[in-house]
Amino acid sequence: MSLNRLVIGNKNYSSWSLRPWLLLREFGIPFSEVKIPLYAEGSKETLLRYSPSGKVPAFCHENITVWDSLAICEFVADLYPEKNIWPPKLEDKALARSVSNEMHSGFFAIRNSLPMNCRKQMVFHPMTESLKSEIDRVCEIWRVCRSRHSEKGPFLFGEFSIADAMYAPIVLRFNSYGITVGSTESEYMSTVLSLSSLKEWIAEGVAEKEFLADCEVDA
Structure with a gap:
């Protein structure tokens, strides 16, 4: 059994869970x-068994519990x-810490107007x-x-780092809502979207049955 346990919410909607x-x-x-499905009956009580914040994500390592996505990444x-x-x-x-x-x-504004939704494919107008x-x-x-790290690899700092994990949900949002970006940004988005682990997350998110009206945006 792994010494590490990660508590997450819905894969379709929970951007904070995706990061760690x-x-x-x-x-x-x-x-x-x-x-733990978010906003379902009893979910808050269940979450409180894992995290004092009652929110996702939470990370448990042996007898240590860490909550908040960036705190988890730092702890890892x-x-x-x-x-x-x-x-x-x-x-x-x-720089990586600053941008993260x-x-x-x-x-x-991005979070409120473009909520993460793996099932969504549209062009956002307003x-x-x-x-x-x-x-x-x-x-x-x-x-x-x-521009500073292109020779080291295809991610923000060449190799994959916490910074890429922090911006991965933004990549999904821009992709879902058809946000127009430049060639450098588009190439970076393609790199992140090509990750097999992210493809797995997206597929499992799309397959979920839960529907959160606040995370559903129309054009």
């Missing part, structure tokens, strides 16, 4: 998965230092100034990171 799940899979770290990086889950170079790690935390604490500004900022981050 994808990180663990991409770095080959064994874990067992506990999925500490737990497996040999895997270089952050970029090893100090200045690269500083920017994702973690911001981009509310573009507000705040949404456009946030999309432009994400694209700027991707371009800057790729």
